[in-house]
Amino acid sequence: MSWRTRLPVIAVVVVAAAAVTAAVTGAAKPLPGMRVVPGGHWVYNSVLQAAFHLDGGTAGIDAQAAVPGDQGSQVVQGDTNGYVVGDSRISRFGKSDLTAGPAVAPPSKEVPLGLETAGGPYLVYRQAGQVVRLGDPSATMSAGGPISDAVATADGTVWLLRAGSGLICRLDQGADRVTSCPVVLPAGHTGSLTVVGDQPHFVDTTDATLRAVGTGGLGDAVSMGLAPSANLRPAANDVSGRVPLLDQQTNRLYLVDPAPKPQKPVAVQLPAGQYDGPVAGGSVVALVDRSSGTLLTFDGTGKQADAKPIPPGAGTSRLDRGEDSQVYVEGGQGTHVLVVGKDGKVTDVPVVPPPVNKPDQPAPGQPAPPQPGTLPPVEQRGTGDAAPKPDVNAGNKPGPARTPEKPAKPAKPPAPPAVPASPPGAPPSVSATGGAGSATVSWGAAAANRATVTSYQISWSGGSKTVGGGTRQASIPGLSNGTRYTFTVVAVNKAGTGPGASASATPAASASAPGLTATYRNGGASLSWTQPDLGGGQLVNYLVTGTGQAQQTVSGTTATYSGLAAGKSYTFTVRAVTKTPDGETRNGATASKSITVPAQSVSISRGAKTSSSNCSKDCYQVNVSMTGFEANTKYDIQLSSSSNNNVQTESTTTNASGSANYNQLDYDVAGETIYVQVIAPDGTIVKSNSITWK
Structure with missing residues (x-):
């Protein structure tokens, strides 16, 4: 499960008699009309090659299933089965019998977005534009192009935001293809999806508004009370009726009121750092600061509830929301989990098998019980071989005092075997910025996982590039302006290639110079020009200047200046202002023409x-x-x-x-x-x- 997961509450019908029969007979399959109670959260420990179930209420592990899988795998669950999802395989296991089934290959090596909802779970492979339903019946469906975001509602409807197309599509429960794309975003607008009160909403980062999403299109825009910014990132669901948003540029957490007449947003200034999230669970919002390795939690009013360091370990930790609507932070290998309680307090839980008390292993200091089919040992007296005759009056005589034996010290557990090197983790903080026919891709250092990272590979539609293991940025030339590209970065060491992390950008150049003419007429200048090549951007306006004259901002292709002084020369300039598909404003090349006003x-x-x-x-x-x-x-x-x-x-x-x-x-x-x-x-x-x- 990822931080963008919507986890609805699932109603459970329990048939008492059937449940007792299943428990006694050991039946593995749930009876018709009955759902296995999912509650809590599953995490995968790649060192132990097992999936463990955590009870969020007690912060304890109560079940485990031996399942082969990849390092960094996530676990998603449906009504009766859980699925260990890695970059090379998806392994199923039963939640009732805890037995692993056959594994299948995923459609892509990218890390998918997991959605647990009725009829699911679903895996959304955003770059590949594929949606996999692991429930019954299973299916792999095309979204028609890359997906930038996805959420699910309690009725099993999955909503998909298509990257670069401006379409929001829906996938109904049980459907074998995308049902429809009922929402077309305003031209040039970008943003993300969230769920408020089980209603999908579009967070528009272009004009800082919030709109309900439905089969009839977008609802009325509600101002979020924030400045528009492409750096705003919402949680997948609301917290106490407010939408949490992280501004990655200013390191601020906002809690936005989605009501038609909204209250002022709550703003929380975060310490300097690199943040993942936000993830909302119940009345708690959680963020992970990658730079300091700290989990921060806040309540629905923005008050900080706790701050806890993430236990060190190989791989990249993952911020999740569990089936019980609580927040969990899994270590890169799944050996530790931080459990966020409903009050925002954090508990560190080692992911190890739950303790088992065997009847033949008494608690320290207690005598061992007799084994079935044997008599208690007879106390030996003297040194002879024969046992003494029983004394019928022994019960009336005081026996000799016995010295209690000291409890045996528990044996020291053997040292765990050395963990071999594994492929690197996914590179963190991947970002991409479009340039003129190019893009610059940046990333952080991937977890080495006991073997030095030797290289990074950047791939995109139409090419790939390999750079050294110490490199953190790469320039990608030869791209088409106005075309959106998704760049995936993977790290490589001697053990193999790790999972990828992606970012998207649209190359765009500044506009070329317009074709300008200037004519003196009636004591003034008349200017006209042709629209230039916009370099893949969208025209905003033209800026027109003249010597000693006020600057004009126009949307057409003509302008005039009057009242020019006789006998004086004037130089006029025109340049186009464009906005790139990524929202960046650029000034184009300048065209200039000079005229001389004749002296009277x-x-x-x-x-x-x-x-x-x-x-x-x-x-x-x-x-x-x-x-x-x-x-x-x-x-x-x-x-x-x-x-x-x-x-x-x-x-x-x-x-x-x-x-x-x-x-x-x-x-x-x-x-x-x-x-x-x-x-x-x-x-x-x-x-x-x-x-x-x-």
């Missing part, structure tokens, strides 16, 4: 000879040239001389580039200095050069 200029010159009512016989045109003005705008042109400020006023309209040439003014007075003034609609005046008329 008016010049005059003497033109061709002409005549008009205003001119004498020496009348000539005054040529006016205008540049840098507003496009398609009407301006007044006023001709002035040294003796007359307003000789003549005409008007003209600029073209699309803000220019105009006008020659309808004329003048005829020699010796005068003339010039023109161009008057804008707002009254702004631009004066031309001056010339002396000849």
